[in-house]
Amino acid sequence: MKEEARKRFAFVIYCLGVASLSLSIIWSGNLCRAEDKQTAAEKYKPASETPESLKGKQIFQAHHCASCHSSGTGGGCLGPPLLGVGARRSREYITARITDDKEQIEKFKNLYCAQELMPHPRLPKTLATPLVAYLMTLPEPAQGFKVGKHAGQLAIKSEPTKKTLPHQTSVALGKKLFYEKGCTACHSMFGAGGQFAPALDQVSNRLTREQISNRITQAELLALGPSFEYQERGTVMPPCDLTPSEIKEITDFLLSLTGKK
Ligand code: HEC
Numbered sequence: 001m002k003e004e005a006r007k008r009f010a011f012v013i014y015c016l017g018v019a020s021l022s023l024s025i026i027w028s029g030n031l032c033r034a035e036d037k038q039t040a041a042e043k044y045k046p047a048s049e050t051p052e053s054l055k056g057k058q059i060f061q062a063h064h065c066a067s068c069h070s071s072g073t074g075g076g077c078l079g080p081p082l083l084g085v086g087a088r089r090s091r092e093y094i095t096a097r098i099t100d101d102k103e104q105i106e107k108f109k110n111l112y113c114a115q116e117l118m119p120h121p122r123l124p125k126t127l128a129t130p131l132v133a134y135l136m137t138l139p140e141p142a143q144g145f146k147v148g149k150h151a152g153q154l155a156i157k158s159e160p161t162k163k164t165l166p167h168q169t170s171v172a173l174g175k176k177l178f179y180e181k182g183c184t185a186c187h188s189m190f191g192a193g194g195q196f197a198p199a200l201d202q203v204s205n206r207l208t209r210e211q212i213s214n215r216i217t218q219a220e221l222l223a224l225g226p227s228f229e230y231q232e233r234g235t236v237m238p239p240c241d242l243t244p245s246e247i248k249e250i251t252d253f254l255l256s257l258t259g260k261k
């Protein structure tokens with residue numbers, strides 16, 4: 001009888017082993033498939049050029065969008081690069097971001113973004129529609145983007161600290177700097193901004209003041225060409241020449257978003 005029970009026990013263990021082995025095979029199969037999906041999703045197909053999109057390209061140039069955005073082999077680095085923007089943002093989002101149509105402005109605030117940090121250029125529908133058509137034709141860089149995270153600490157410790165500003169003044173200055181120093185090229189704030197790095201509106205729930213300010217150093221975003229070389233002027237390197245007081249101001253601003261000091 002005892003022998004019987006031992007055999008039954010061994011059989012149950014054997015069955016459990018087989019079951020978990022087959023489960024793990026199915027699971028790893030699923031993982032592979034998930035990865036396949038990811039690579040398929042990476043191959044973003046931009047819209048084809050049309051007379052309307054070509055008109056949009058001219059509007060892009062005429063309205064100096066490139067002073068803040070790169071869209072190929074040139075452009076600024078204060079806003080997110082627009083190469084392959086259609087892979088990261090919907091047509092509806094882009095439209096709501098750049099038209100001066102009242103309904104669309106409300107839509108942007110309510111649907112996409114609780115709060116606009118700074119006003120973004122907005123154009124009448126007649127110009128915005130072809131402009132969106134143009135943006136949807138922009139392909140992703142051949143090998144995507146390389147995002148270089150913040151590199152070490154800046155050697156800026158020696159600058160004497162300014163006399164301490166009232167907290168609200170410091171927060172307001174930090175908010176302005178956040179835009180002017182190109183943080184939104186990579187980071188989003190309340191849903192608006194770059195999709196290349198963590199969103200920063202809740203960062204003080206994750207990190208301490210010290211951890212945040214230590215992170216505010218040089219970072220880079222590179223558009224990669226066909227054989228992983230950097231594309232001509234594909235380097236998007238926001239100026240991060242920040243002084244200790246500016247770093248403190250930006251940190252004060254980031255902390256203030258969740259009510260911390
Ligand atoms: C003064 C700098 C500046 C100028 C000029 C500018 N932008 Fe922007 N743009 C930004 C910043 C910063 C962001 C990110 C934060 C935001 O969405 O408000 C942005 C976001 C965008 C986005 C959303 C991208 C994304 O991935 O979320 C689009 C699309 C866009 N801009 C298009 C344009 C177009 C088209 C023009 C020209 C009419 C233009 N921008 C002019 C700074 C600028």
Ligand code: HEC
Pocket residue numbers: 147148149150178181182183184185186187196197198200203206207212215216219220221236238240250
């Ligand atoms: C070129 C892209 C890029 C730019 C521009 C950039 N960052 Fe970052 N940032 C990253 C990446 C990537 C990470 C995630 C890796 C890391 O923590 O270093 C990050 C992480 C952070 C974090 C930590 C977030 C977390 O949840 O752990 C903070 C805070 C931060 N950045 C602040 C800033 C500020 C402030 C600016 C503007 C002065 C800025 N960043 C500009 C790429 C960028």
